[in-house]
Amino acid sequence: MTPNWKLSLTRAAIFVLILGVVLLPIYWMVAASFKSNAEITQDATLYPHVWTFDNYIRLFSEKEFANYLVNSLVATVVSVVLALIAGSLGAYAIARFHLKYRLERKIGLSLLTLRIVPPVVILIPVYLLMLSLKLLDTWLGLIITYTAFNITFCVWMMESFFREIPVDLEEAAMVDGDSRFTAFRRIALPLAAPGLAATAIFAVIVTFNEFLFALALTATPRAMTMPRGTATLIGRIDTDWASMSAAGVLGALPIVVFALLVQRHLVRGLTMGAVK
Incomplete structure (x- = not known):
C-alpha cells in the first residue's frame, strides 16, 4: 500500500468519525421520536422496535405545539426584518460617514461590546421594562426584545x-440627481444583498433558537416560542422524552429547510465579507 493510499484512508476514517459524532445525536433524536417512553427509558434500543406516530399527534392534540411554532415563526420573521432594516441603515452610516476623532469606529465597537455582554446580565432589566409596558406574554414584547438584540448583530x-x-x-448616482437615501436603496443595498442574506441567516437561527428571554417573558401558549414550549414537557415527576424528541425534530425542520434554501447565499455572503 502506497503512502498516498494510507493518507487517503486516514482522511476517510477521520471524516467518517467526525460525521458519526455529528450525526449520532440527530439520529438518536429522530429515532426516539418514533419510540414509546418505555422503549426509550427501559430498553434503550438503537432503533424503534415498535414504530409509533403518537408522539407527534400528541404534540398537536394535547400540548398546543402548533401555537409554539407559530409564535416562534412570527417573532423570528418580524424581529429579523425590523433588525435588518434598522441595522442596514446604521451600518451604512458607520461605513460612509466619518466623524471627529473616528467616533464612527467607536460606535461600531460599542455595538459589538453590547453583543458580547451575556444576555443573563440584562435579563432582569428587560423583564422589568416589559412588565412596566404591560408587554409580558405577548408577541410584541418578544419582537421588541429580539429586534433590539439583532440590530447590534446586523x-x-x-x-x-x-x-x-x-x-x-453612489457618488455617480447622486450626481445624476439621486438623494443619499435613494443611492443607498438603489445602489448600495442591492450590491450588499449577499451580505444581507448571510446576516439574515445567522439572525434567524439565533432568534428561532433563543430560550432565555422566552422563558422569562412568556408564560402561556399564546406567546410561548418553540424552545420555551418544549421545556414544558419536563415535569416535576417525570419527563416525556418521546414527545420532547418529536418536538426537537419538528422544531429543527424549519431551520434545516431554511438553511438548505439559502446556503448558496450564505457562502457567497461570507466570501464577500471576508475580502478586505
Missing part, C-alpha cells in the same frame, strides 16, 4: 459589506 455584520462597495458608484 450593524456589526453589514458594516464590512458596505465598506467593500466603492463609494464612486
